[in-house]
Amino acid sequence: MKAISAIFNKEFKLFFYSPIAYVILALFTALTGVFFYLYLSSFVEAAFMDMIRSQQYRMAPQKFNVNLMLIRPYFWNIALISLFTLPLITMRLFSEEKRLGTVELLYTSPITPTQIIVGKFLAGLAYYVVLLLPTMFFHAILFLYGDPEFMPVLSGYIGLILMGASFISMGLFISTLTENQIIAAIGGFAAALLLWVIGWGSSFAGPTLAPILNYVSIITHFEDFAQGVIDTQHIAYYILFSFTGIYLSLKSIESVKWRA
Amino acid sequence: MIDVEGLTRYYGEKRAISDVSFHVNKGEILGLLGPNAAGKTTTMRILTCYMPPTSGSATVGGYDIFEQSMDVRRITGYLPENPPLYTELTVDDYLLFVAQLKGIEKSRLKSEIDTVIEKAALGDVRHRIIGKLSKGYKQRVGLAQSLLNNPQIIILDEPTVGLDPKQIIEIRELIKNLRGDHTVILSSHILPEVEQTCERVVIINEGRVVAEDTPENLTNRLRGSERIIMQVEGSEETVKKTLQPIADIQNITVKPENNGLVRVEVESDKDVRKELANAVVKNGLGLLELTVDRFTLEDIFLHLTTKEEEVA
Numbered sequence: 001m002k003a004i005s006a007i008f009n010k011e012f013k014l015f016f017y018s019p020i021a022y023v024i025l026a027l028f029t030a031l032t033g034v035f036f037y038l039y040l041s042s043f044v045e046a047a048f049m050d051m052i053r054s055q056q057y058r059m060a061p062q063k064f065n066v067n068l069m070l071i072r073p074y075f076w077n078i079a080l081i082s083l084f085t086l087p088l089i090t091m092r093l094f095s096e097e098k099r100l101g102t103v104e105l106l107y108t109s110p111i112t113p114t115q116i117i118v119g120k121f122l123a124g125l126a127y128y129v130v131l132l133l134p135t136m137f138f139h140a141i142l143f144l145y146g147d148p149e150f151m152p153v154l155s156g157y158i159g160l161i162l163m164g165a166s167f168i169s170m171g172l173f174i175s176t177l178t179e180n181q182i183i184a185a186i187g188g189f190a191a192a193l194l195l196w197v198i199g200w201g202s203s204f205a206g207p208t209l210a211p212i213l214n215y216v217s218i219i220t221h222f223e224d225f226a227q228g229v230i231d232t233q234h235i236a237y238y239i240l241f242s243f244t245g246i247y248l249s250l251k252s253i254e255s256v257k258w259r260a
Numbered sequence: 261m262i263d264v265e266g267l268t269r270y271y272g273e274k275r276a277i278s279d280v281s282f283h284v285n286k287g288e289i290l291g292l293l294g295p296n297a298a299g300k301t302t303t304m305r306i307l308t309c310y311m312p313p314t315s316g317s318a319t320v321g322g323y324d325i326f327e328q329s330m331d332v333r334r335i336t337g338y339l340p341e342n343p344p345l346y347t348e349l350t351v352d353d354y355l356l357f358v359a360q361l362k363g364i365e366k367s368r369l370k371s372e373i374d375t376v377i378e379k380a381a382l383g384d385v386r387h388r389i390i391g392k393l394s395k396g397y398k399q400r401v402g403l404a405q406s407l408l409n410n411p412q413i414i415i416l417d418e419p420t421v422g423l424d425p426k427q428i429i430e431i432r433e434l435i436k437n438l439r440g441d442h443t444v445i446l447s448s449h450i451l452p453e454v455e456q457t458c459e460r461v462v463i464i465n466e467g468r469v470v471a472e473d474t475p476e477n478l479t480n481r482l483r484g485s486e487r488i489i490m491q492v493e494g495s496e497e498t499v500k501k502t503l504q505p506i507a508d509i510q511n512i513t514v515k516p517e518n519n520g521l522v523r524v525e526v527e528s529d530k531d532v533r534k535e536l537a538n539a540v541v542k543n544g545l546g547l548l549e550l551t552v553d554r555f556t557l558e559d560i561f562l563h564l565t566t567k568e569e570e571v572a
C-alpha cells in the first residue's frame with residue numbers, strides 16, 4: 001500500500017509539474033464549457049419560445065425537463081471529449097519511464113509490478129477526476145437556478161469515472177508498449193475510437209454478431225448511466241475492462257523486463 | 261557477500277556475458293573493469309534483479325537473485341549507467357520518492373534524505389529542478405539515490421562519468437568511505453579509478469572474466485617484464501652498441517631527444533639497473549636519469565584484453 005501511494009503521489013505530482021497537464025485541463029474545461037453554454041442557451045431558448053407560444057395560444061406552458069434535454073446530452077458530450085483527452089493523460093504514464101530510463105529504478109526497487117501499475121492507474125484516474133471538477137461546477141449552476149433531478153447527475157458521473165477507468169487502463173497498457181509518447185497517444189486514440197464506433201457497426205451486423213459488438217462497444221454501456229440508471233451489468237463491464245487493461249499492462253512490463 | 265556463479269546472458273542471438281563468476285567479501289570494494297561492451301552493465305543489471313540471466317546463478321547478501329529478488333532489492337542501492345532521474349522533479353522531491361519506494365518509514369524519511377544530500381554534497385541544489393542541473397550534479401543525485409536507506413550492498417555503474425576532476429576526487433573519497441560498512445561493486449573503464457578505490461579488481465572483456473585479483477597482485481603478475489627508462493647523453497648508435505651486449509635484456513629501444521640526449525627503454529625480467537648504469541658510465545656516456553616504470557593497471561588491462569583478442 002505504501003509503495004502504491006509512493007507511485008501515485010509521484011505520478012500525480014508529475015502531472016502538475018509538466019505544462020501539458022495545464023494545457024489539457026484548460027482545453028478540457030474550455031471545450032466542456034463551450035458545450036455547456038451551447039446546450040444551456042438552446043435549452044433556455046426553447047423554453048422561452050414555448051412560453052411565448054403558450055401565451056399566444058393561451059395554453060399552459062409545457063414542462064421542460066432539464067435532465068432530459070440538457071444534462072443527458074451534455075454527459076454524452078463530456079464522454080466524447082474524454083475519449084480524446086484521456087490518451088493525452090495516459091500517453092506518458094509508462095513511456096516516460098522508459099524514455100528517462102527510470103524503469104531501471106522502478107524494477108530494482110523493492111516493489112512489485114502490480115504496485116507500479118496500480119499506482120499509475122489510480123494517478124491517471126485521479127487526474128481525470130480533477131478534469132471533471134469544472135463540469136461539476138457547471139452542473140451546480142443548474143441546481144442553483146433550476147431543480148433538476150440529482151440521481152441522473154450522480155449516475156452520469158459514476159458512468160464517466162467508470163468509463164474513464166476503462167480508457168485509462170487501456171491507455172496505460174498501450175503506454176507500456178512504447179517509449180514514444182506520441183505513438184502511445186495515437187495508439188490510445190485509435191483504440192478508444194475503435195471501441196467507441198464498434199457499437200454503430202452492430203446495426204449493420206448480423207443477428208449473432210450484433211449483440212457481441214454491442215457488448216464490446218464502450219459507448220453502449222454509458223447510455224444507461226447518462227439516463228440516470230445504474231445497472232450492475234454495465235458496472236461489471238467497465239470493471240472487467242479496467243482489470244483487463246491492468247492485467248495486460250502487467251504482462252507487458254513483465255515480458256519487457258524479461259527481454260530488456 | 262556477493263557470489264556470482266557462471267552467469268551467462270544472451271540478447272537474442274548475441275551473447276553479452278558468458279560464464280561470469282566472482283566473489284565479493286563483506287565490506288569490500290570490488291572494481292569491475294572492462295572496455296566498452298565488455299558486459300559490465302549487463303552483469304550489474306543481473307545482480308540488481310533488473311533482468312534475469314539466461315543461465316547461471318548469484319546470491320547477493322545471501323539472497324538468491326531468482327528466489328528472493330525482493331530481499332536483494334531491499335538491501336541493494338543501485339546507480340545505473342544512466343542515472344534514473346525524473347527531470348521535472350526537484351532534488352528533494354525525487355529523493356523523497358525513491359526513499360518511499362525503498363519503504364523507509366515516514367519518521368525516518370527526512371533524516372535519511374538529509375544524510376544522503378550531505379554525503380553527495382547536494383545541499384545547494386536540493387530545491388532545484390533536476391533537469392536544470394549540470395551533468396555532474398545529476399550524476400550526484402543518482403549517487404545520492406543509491407545511498408538512501410543505508411544499503412548493505414551498493415552497485416555503481418560508472419559512477420564518475422561526466423564529472424570534472426575535482427568532483428571525481430570527491431566522489432572517489434565518498435566511495436572509499438563506504439568501505440567496511442558497505443559492500444560495493446563499481447564498474448569503470450577508467451583504470452586509475454579502480455586502482456585507487458578498489459581492493460580487488462575483476463577484469464572482464466568480451467563478456468568473460470579474464471583476471472581477478474588485487475590491484476597490487478595484478479601489477480606484480482606483469483612485473484616479470486619491468487621497464488627501465490634512462491636518459492643518456494650520447495649518440496643513438498653508441499648508446500645502443502654499449503647497452504645491447506648486457507645479458508638478460510629482452511628488448512631495448514633508443515630514441516633521440518633534443519640537445520644530444522637519448523631516451524632508452526629497456527625491458528627485462530631481471531633487475532639490470534646496476535649493469536646498465538655501469539655500462540653507461542664505463543663508456544664515458546653521461547647518465548642523467550634512470551627510473552623503473554612499474555606496469556600500471558592500464559598496461560595489464562591492455563595486455564590482458566589484447567591477449568584475449570588474439571585468442572579469439
Ligand SMILES: Nc1ncnc2c1ncn2[C@@H]1O[C@H](COP(=O)(O)OP(=O)(O)OP(=O)(O)O)[C@@H](O)[C@H]1O
Pocket residue numbers: 260271274275276277294295296297298299300301302303341449
Ligand atoms: N538491451 C540490449 N539489447 C541488445 N544487446 C545489448 C543490450 N544491452 C547490451 N547489449 C550488448 O551486450 C554487450 C555488453 O553490453 P554492456 O552494456 O553490458 O557493456 P558494458 O561493459 O557496460 O559497456 P560500456 O562500458 O560501454 O557501458 C554489448 O555488446 C552490447 O551491445
Ligand SMILES: [Mg+2]
Pocket residue numbers: 300301302341417
Ligand atoms: Mg555499461
